[in-house]
Amino acid sequence: MTRARLATRAVTLAAASALALTSCASLPQGPAPLPSAFIPQVSTSEVAIAPGVLAGFTALERASMRVRVRTCTKYGTGSAWVLDEHHAVTNRHVVTGATDIALTSFDGHTYTGTSAVLDSSADLALITVKESFPDVATVADAEPNIGDVLKIAGYPEGKALAVTEGPFRARVDDSLEKTKDKVYQIEAQSHHGNSGSPVANADGEVVGVLYASDDHDVSLAVTLPTLEDFLNDLGSATKVTAGCAAQG
Amino acid sequence: MTDTSPDTPEWPTAVTAPADPPIPADTPATAPRSRRSGALVGAWVVLALVIASLIGLSAYLYAVHTQYVSQNDKLRSEATALGAQLAQERAATGRQAAELSTIETQLAQAKERISTLANDAAQAGDDRLALVDVAASLITCADQRQTLIGYLKQSSLYTAASLRASEAQITTYCNGAEQTYNQILSGG
Numbered sequence: 001m002t003r004a005r006l007a008t009r010a011v012t013l014a015a016a017s018a019l020a021l022t023s024c025a026s027l028p029q030g031p032a033p034l035p036s037a038f039i040p041q042v043s044t045s046e047v048a049i050a051p052g053v054l055a056g057f058t059a060l061e062r063a064s065m066r067v068r069v070r071t072c073t074k075y076g077t078g079s080a081w082v083l084d085e086h087h088a089v090t091n092r093h094v095v096t097g098a099t100d101i102a103l104t105s106f107d108g109h110t111y112t113g114t115s116a117v118l119d120s121s122a123d124l125a126l127i128t129v130k131e132s133f134p135d136v137a138t139v140a141d142a143e144p145n146i147g148d149v150l151k152i153a154g155y156p157e158g159k160a161l162a163v164t165e166g167p168f169r170a171r172v173d174d175s176l177e178k179t180k181d182k183v184y185q186i187e188a189q190s191h192h193g194n195s196g197s198p199v200a201n202a203d204g205e206v207v208g209v210l211y212a213s214d215d216h217d218v219s220l221a222v223t224l225p226t227l228e229d230f231l232n233d234l235g236s237a238t239k240v241t242a243g244c245a246a247q248g
Numbered sequence: 249m250t251d252t253s254p255d256t257p258e259w260p261t262a263v264t265a266p267a268d269p270p271i272p273a274d275t276p277a278t279a280p281r282s283r284r285s286g287a288l289v290g291a292w293v294v295l296a297l298v299i300a301s302l303i304g305l306s307a308y309l310y311a312v313h314t315q316y317v318s319q320n321d322k323l324r325s326e327a328t329a330l331g332a333q334l335a336q337e338r339a340a341t342g343r344q345a346a347e348l349s350t351i352e353t354q355l356a357q358a359k360e361r362i363s364t365l366a367n368d369a370a371q372a373g374d375d376r377l378a379l380v381d382v383a384a385s386l387i388t389c390a391d392q393r394q395t396l397i398g399y400l401k402q403s404s405l406y407t408a409a410s411l412r413a414s415e416a417q418i419t420t421y422c423n424g425a426e427q428t429y430n431q432i433l434s435g436g
Binding site: 027028029030031034038039055056057066068070075077100102104105106107108110155158159160161 | 305308309311312315316319322323326330355356358359362363364365366367369370371373374377378381
């Protein structure tokens, strides 16, 4: 084989290799264009303050009221929560026999009760006030589940606003009011003066109304269905007005 | 000389022109040389094409390289700017977190203060209400004692027993009012 033939073969082989290389191998592409901005736009709505908190007080705390009652023979204190602009819910036993009702908010504003409506069976009452409440509590749509942690916001011993919490343990018979309705048993501490306190779920929505406790950190509350029945049937409730002469 | 190599085809004219006169004795030496020359030219052409292709490929690769280098420079510059911005943002976030912590502490103190003041106001309202009531009781006590004095001035009109009973009733009432007053003063 001559040198020329060898050269021819080498060139042919090189050409074939080059063609194979260029045809089979993928050529690198140029870089993709850069984005116009490297920092994504973030909606300001993603940065939000905890819902319902104002001046350090939650909506539940702002809707909780201290109740001062004067009867013909004594003074008493309890708690209540704002249902709407002119009404607050409390316990019947808090306002029974009242000749004078005054509500005080978390920040010291005072509201004057003009009348009260008492439930005939459950320990519930609705107070009407002369002034307008700025904050209103939200009533829950559904009952709490066993084990849910519930909050109680009220004025123990008629003193400063305090919030306690504990798990919802059971639905038990109402041994105090002798009604057919069940009541919520909550493993949380409450005191005199807490009567009428709102019992709220984790979202701060009212699910019941505290009305009793024992010495073993167990509190009892009127249930949400009972509360709804009371609010939906105020016409059959007993209306009372201030004044010793009005009492039976 | 014959070539059996499969990549070197036979000269076609030798087969398709049998009627041609015999080729002179010196012709066989010229034909292979011509074939080799043609193949060599073809090879150089192919080589030239390959070289041209490689030059083109190199140019393309250089252009791509240039684009990557350019983009890398931009990215490096952008990354440096973002890094500086991130450092500033982190520092600002740290300051804001410290301020937020301070504000939260102040807010908790303010909340406590608001609750305390609200409670003080409520207790003062309770005391005021009780004092108003006890003041009314003491005024009633004074009025009744004044009435009793009137009875005593005209004692001849009343029996001694009725005067004593009236005095005892008024004294009980006044003692009760005084006791309530003292309870309020002592915070009971």
